[in-house]
Amino acid sequence: MFSKMSRTANSVLVTLAILFIWRVEKLAEACSCSPAHPQQAFCNSDVVIRARVVGSQVIDAGNDIYGNAIKRVQYDVKMIKVFKGPNRNFDMIYTAPTSAVCGVTLETNSKEYLIAGKLESDGTMHVTLCDFIEPWEGLSATQKKSLVQRYEMGCDCKITHCTSIPCTISGPAECLWTDWVIEKSVNGNQAKHFACIKRSDDSCAWYRGSAPPKKDFLDIEDP
Structure with a gap:
């Protein structure tokens, strides 16, 4: 009888432990989010x-x-x-x-x-x-300026986060975000100083400049 009660108690404790671990894992998962440019x-x-x-x-x-x-x-x-x-x-x-x-x-x-x-x-x-x-x-000066117009100009583009080399994009409407593999930071050069902008041919490219990009820009422009 005592053995049966012991097994029952152990079973309850195991169940509670599993539920506790599941709850901790759920809490950890609850705030899991991918880095975003x-x-x-x-x-x-x-x-x-x-x-x-x-x-x-x-x-x-x-x-x-x-x-x-x-x-x-x-x-x-x-x-x-x-x-x-x-x-x-x-x-x-x-x-x-x-x-x-x-x-x-x-x-x-x-x-x-x-x-x-x-x-x-x-x-x-x-x-x-x-x-x-x-x-x-x-915030960098570029980030502050981009809030007014530049970021919105690239909302139809896709920014692909590169986490390990080699990195590739699947189409011309994507910009490859490489801050993590180059600087081990999601707040690197591209995050601080670049925006991914759609060009006149519907492809997308990184842009850096002090003024809004020209309508038909083809390459990255420096300030």
């Missing part, structure tokens, strides 16, 4: 703004299907400029409460950020760790 992040976002973060608070956001309370972090922001999305004021941005579920931590000392995120059905802006969020002062 700033242009990709811009094109994939509903809203891209420059804003100053002035405060934060944890709020209740209803209950999940099991009746557990859902928490959200509400960041109060003073918007400076809209680069993409509805031309209206966003004075609050929402995110998950922890990084385990992709929550974003922003400094609330009036620091300025470039914030890209998603627009919910109720009109609110939500952000995750997978979105492109950077201190404004940390």
